[in-house]
Amino acid sequence: MPGKELPDRCMNCHEAPPTFTLRGRCVCQECYIRFLSLKPFKRMEAYRLRKNMPKTGPCKLLLPLSYGVSSTVLLHMLHKQIEVLRSKQHGPAGFEILVLVVDPSTISSISSHDEGFELAKKTFPLCSFTQLPFHSIFELDPDVQQIMSQYAGEGFTDDTGLPNEERLASFRRSITTATSKSDVDRILLNKLIVAFAKKMECRGIVWGDSDSKLAAKTLANVAKGRGSAVTWQVCDGMSPFGLEFNFPLRDVFTVETQTYASLFPELSGIVLHDEPPSENTLTKNLSIDELMIRYVSTQGEKYPGVMLNVTRTASKLQSSGTSVGGPQCDFCGAYITRNGEITKGDEQRQFCYACARSRPELNC
Numbered sequence: 480m481p482g483k484e485l486p487d488r489c490m491n492c493h494e495a496p497p498t499f500t501l502r503g504r505c506v507c508q509e510c511y512i513r514f515l516s517l518k519p520f521k522r523m524e525a526y527r528l529r530k531n532m533p534k535t536g537p538c539k540l541l542l543p544l545s546y547g548v549s550s551t552v553l554l555h556m557l558h559k560q561i562e563v564l565r566s567k568q569h570g571p572a573g574f575e576i577l578v579l580v581v582d583p584s585t586i587s588s589i590s591s592h593d594e595g596f597e598l599a600k601k602t603f604p605l606c607s608f609t610q611l612p613f614h615s616i617f618e619l620d621p622d623v624q625q626i627m628s629q630y631a632g633e634g635f636t637d638d639t640g641l642p643n644e645e646r647l648a649s650f651r652r653s654i655t656t657a658t659s660k661s662d663v664d665r666i667l668l669n670k671l672i673v674a675f676a677k678k679m680e681c682r683g684i685v686w687g688d689s690d691s692k693l694a695a696k697t698l699a700n701v702a703k704g705r706g707s708a709v710t711w712q713v714c715d716g717m718s719p720f721g722l723e724f725n726f727p728l729r730d731v732f733t734v735e736t737q738t739y740a741s742l743f744p745e746l747s748g749i750v751l752h753d754e755p756p757s758e759n760t761l762t763k764n765l766s767i768d769e770l771m772i773r774y775v776s777t778q779g780e781k782y783p784g785v786m787l788n789v790t791r792t793a794s795k796l797q798s799s800g801t802s803v804g805g806p807q808c809d810f811c812g813a814y815i816t817r818n819g820e821i822t823k824g825d826e827q828r829q830f831c832y833a834c835a836r837s838r839p840e841l842n843c
Contacts, residue, residue, distance in 0.1 A: 519727030550687025585613040619674035659837040661766035683723030691733040704833035
C-alpha cells in the first residue's frame with residue numbers, strides 16, 4: 480500500500496514548503512513558531528491588556544529562569560511580546576518581566592553558568608535580571624531558620640555562627656531519602672522565589688513549565704501526598720502566598736519547546752541541557768519527582784494526548800471551600816485541609832501531612 484503523500488505547501492499558510500510536523504499537520508518554520516508563540520500570548524492577555532487590574536502603574540511579573548529549555552523559551556516569547564507592546568505608540572501598558580536566576584552551582588554540584596547569565600541579559604534587554612545564591616533564602620525569608628529547625632527535629636542543630644551557605648547545606652544533609660531531599664529542595668526554592676517576588680512587589684509569577692513537566696508534577700504531587708496543592712502548583716490563578724501563578728506554556732509539549740529553541744541560535748548559549756538519565760541507576764535511589772519525569776518523558780512521546788489530559792484535568796480541580804483561608808503549612812505554605820495533618824512543634828509550628836512525611840525523624 481503506498482505511503483501517504485506529503486503536501487508540498489504548508490498546511491497553514493499554503494505558501495512556504497513544510498519543514499515540520501506539528502500535531503499531525505505539516506507546517507513551515509514561520510507557522511511553527513507562530514503556533515507555539517500564540518499559546519503563551521493568549522494566556523498573558525489579562526496582563527497585556529490589564530484586565531481587572533489598574534490600567535496605570537507597574538505590572539511586574541517574576542519569571543524564574545532555571546536555564547532549562549522551557550523557561551528560556553518562555554522568556555524569549557514574552558520578550559517578543561514586550562517588544563511589540565513597546566513599539567505601539569498608543570498600545571496597552573502591558574507588563575514588566577523581572578527575571579530571577581538562582582545560581583545552579585549553589586543548588587547542585589554543577590558549575591556556575593555566569594556566561595549564560597550575561598548572554599541572557601544581552602539577549603533580552605527589556606527585562607531586568609537578578610542572580611541570587613540558594614542560601615539567600617535566609618535574608619529574604621527571616622522566618623525560615625526557625626521553621627527549618629522545627630522541621631528537622633532534634634537531630635539537627637542550626638549553628639547561626641556559620642555562614643548561611645553552610646547552614647543551608649547542613650539542613651539539606653539532615654534530610655535522608657531521595658524523595659524527601661528533592662521535595663525539600665523544591666519547597667525551599669519555591670519559598671525563595673516567592674519571597675523575592677514579594678520584595679520586588681510583583682503581581683504574580685510566570686513559571687516556565689511545559690505541559691509535560693506539569694503532568695509529571697501533577698503525578699508526583701499526588702504520589703507524595705500533596706494532591707491538595709495541585710490546584711495552585713499546576714493551575715493558573717491565585718496561590719496561597721498572595722501571588723498569582725501563571726503557566727503560559729501549559730499547552731506546549733517539551734519536545735516542541737526543544738524544537739523552538741533550536742530555531743534561535745542565540746538561545747543555545749543560555750540553555751543548560753539536562754543530562755540523560757543513567758540506565759544503571761537503581762529505581763530505589765531515584766526520587767518520586769525523578770521517576771515521574773522519566774515516566775512522562777518516555778510515555779509522553781508515545782501518547783502526548785494522554786499527558787495533555789493529565790494537565791487539563793488538574794486545571795479543572797478546585798480547592799475545597801473549607802481549605803482556602805484556613806491554616807497553612809508553615810513549611811510549604813499549602814492549606815491544611817483534613818484533621819490529622821497538623822503536626823505541632825514546641826513553637827506551635829504546623830506541618831501538612833506531606834511535609835510531615837518528609838521530616839527526618841518521621842520518614843522511613
